[in-house]
Amino acid sequence: MTGQWNWFTGGIALGVVFLLAVFLVKPIGVSTQFVIFDGIVWNALSDNLITKRPSAKSGYASTNAYLNKSGGKYSKNVMNPINYSFIFVLSMVLGAFLSAKTGGPQPTASDRIAPAVWRSRFGEGGTKRYVVSFTGGVVLLFGARLAGGVHERAYDERHHADLNQRLSLCNRGLPCRDTARYPDIRAEIGEV
Amino acid sequence: MEILLAVIVGAAFGFILQRIGASNPHNIINMLRLTDLHLMKAILFGISIASALLFVGLALGAINPSHLDVKTSYWGVLAGGIFMGLAWPLTGYCPSTGMAALGDGRKDALFFVLGGLVAAYLYMLAYGQLQGSALLAKILGGNVTLALTPDSSYPALISGIPGFIPALVVAIVLGVVAWKLPGRRA
Numbered sequence: 001m002t003g004q005w006n007w008f009t010g011g012i013a014l015g016v017v018f019l020l021a022v023f024l025v026k027p028i029g030v031s032t033q034f035v036i037f038d039g040i041v042w043n044a045l046s047d048n049l050i051t052k053r054p055s056a057k058s059g060y061a062s063t064n065a066y067l068n069k070s071g072g073k074y075s076k077n078v079m080n081p082i083n084y085s086f087i088f089v090l091s092m093v094l095g096a097f098l099s100a101k102t103g104g105p106q107p108t109a110s111d112r113i114a115p116a117v118w119r120s121r122f123g124e125g126g127t128k129r130y131v132v133s134f135t136g137g138v139v140l141l142f143g144a145r146l147a148g149g150v151h152e153r154a155y156d157e158r159h160h161a162d163l164n165q166r167l168s169l170c171n172r173g174l175p176c177r178d179t180a181r182y183p184d185i186r187a188e189i190g191e192v
Numbered sequence: 193m194e195i196l197l198a199v200i201v202g203a204a205f206g207f208i209l210q211r212i213g214a215s216n217p218h219n220i221i222n223m224l225r226l227t228d229l230h231l232m233k234a235i236l237f238g239i240s241i242a243s244a245l246l247f248v249g250l251a252l253g254a255i256n257p258s259h260l261d262v263k264t265s266y267w268g269v270l271a272g273g274i275f276m277g278l279a280w281p282l283t284g285y286c287p288s289t290g291m292a293a294l295g296d297g298r299k300d301a302l303f304f305v306l307g308g309l310v311a312a313y314l315y316m317l318a319y320g321q322l323q324g325s326a327l328l329a330k331i332l333g334g335n336v337t338l339a340l341t342p343d344s345s346y347p348a349l350i351s352g353i354p355g356f357i358p359a360l361v362v363a364i365v366l367g368v369v370a371w372k373l374p375g376r377r378a
Contacts, residue, residue, distance in 0.1 A: 011237025137307020143275025
């Protein structure tokens with residue numbers, strides 16, 4: 001298809017953008033942001049899905065176990081949608097749009113409904129393709145989340161070291177940020 | 193500042209995915225049917241370059257290791273991978289290329305993304321039940337690496353060799369495979 005880069009140019013570009021992302025901030029991750037989007041919608045419809053909780057690492061806690069994991073870091077992103085990862089994924093749509101408008105490979109009107117390889121077998125109609133795309137999207141993203149990480153050990157260790165330090169300050173009667181939340185911190189590091 | 197980087201790097205990634213033809217499910221499906229390997233060559237070459245430069249950058253101290261996290265190995269990774277492997281050739285989309293395809297104006301990508309949002313919601317509901325189940329049980333202790341990395345809190349399966357050596361071996365093997373695979377049939 002015209003406008004498409006060859007594998008050599010494309011491979012270098014991909015490698016450079018992966019590396020650039022890691023060098024500047026962190027690796028590219030997309031499927032987590034599907035959770036964040038859902039969380040934003042869900043939280044807008046719910047009174048108590050996410051609450052502020054200063055003793056949590058992120059400052060937020062959720063009644064949903066997934067949004068609450070790793071110190072509520074997903075909850076924090078839901079409450080602050082203008083964050084690096086979420087804006088990154090939205091910007092991908094913009095970048096692809098710009099490429100298509102500036103000489104990248106152009107899909108035809110039929111391609112926008114179903115790819116050629118699909119149409120040659122199942123015909124031009126869109127309905128079947130849409131049903132399969134939707135169903136496939138459900139299976140694929142469920143798989144991606146299932147494979148996407150459960151528990152960040154290093155993260156939790158850093159978090160516990162931080163809490164322990166605060167707790168020891170409180171114990172020695174020294175100024176500590178969380179005197180009022182003392183039982184809460186103890187519960188979190190499993191000392192209760 | 194971070195938000196500006198998100199816009200620039202995110203847009204660059206979307207631009208590249210579109211420009212290499214990855215936002216076109218036709219190319220993905222034909223890659224997985226092994227009838228047109230040009231995308232596979234680009235992807236393998238990209239991984240080759242990125243892994244070589246990443247580990248050399250880490251070894252030289254040019255890349256901050258705290259930007260990286262070692263993901264946990266557990267049975268759900270394998271199960272989830274099977275789900276993804278079933279649905280990827282069926283749709284011709286993965287989460288990244290599905291987003292890029294929205295920028296292409298593809299309607300089937302919109303249905304893919306909507307399905308993905310439903311799945312993310314289902315997983316949020318299911319996660320409480322999955323916790324503690326065998327699916328989330330760790331493999332080989334969880335957060336392990338093949339060889340030593342600059343972050344010593346992650347144990348390595350093979351001790352005694354620096355991380356950039358296996359990374360370079362992987363980079364060379366993938367680079368050669370990318371080079372040798374047949375390209376697009378005219």
